[in-house]
Amino acid sequence: MKVLVVDDSATMRRIIIKNLNDAGFSDTVEAENGIEAISRMAGVELVLTDWNMPVMDGLSFVKEIRRNTAYANVPIVMITSIGAKKEVVEALKQGVNNYIVKPFTPAILIEKVKSVIPN
Numbered sequence: 001m002k003v004l005v006v007d008d009s010a011t012m013r014r015i016i017i018k019n020l021n022d023a024g025f026s027d028t029v030e031a032e033n034g035i036e037a038i039s040r041m042a043g044v045e046l047v048l049t050d051w052n053m054p055v056m057d058g059l060s061f062v063k064e065i066r067r068n069t070a071y072a073n074v075p076i077v078m079i080t081s082i083g084a085k086k087e088v089v090e091a092l093k094q095g096v097n098n099y100i101v102k103p104f105t106p107a108i109l110i111e112k113v114k115s116v117i118p119n
């Protein structure tokens with residue numbers, strides 16, 4: 001399963017990708033903002049995206065890919081430091097399937113990933 005990891009922090013991308021690899025998700029691709037992420041969507045079966053990023057933030061990225069019928073059903077997990085109920089509700093409304101609030105443990109990350117992908 002090809003997983004796209006989107007975060008403006010290279011350190012955060014490295015942590016997320018390591019956690020994914022440790023859980024058997026070895027096919028990963030990265031992007032540092034929404035624009036770059038859109039250009040890397042081909043063949044992607046799961047998206048993990050940060051919310052706050054320069055150039056194009058996670059919510060705008062989600063709106064863009066949900067507008068594209070090719071990517072309308074790709075599962076998305078939003079990883080964010082924004083844990084306020086209002087923001088979470090907005091993210092879910094825009095088509096995010098689940099969300100993780102930073103800081104998170106590897107177990108939480110993998111649990112959320114598994115919650116949005118087919119068994």
Ligand SMILES: [Mg+2]
Nearest residue numbers: 008050052053
């Ligand atoms: Mg960020």
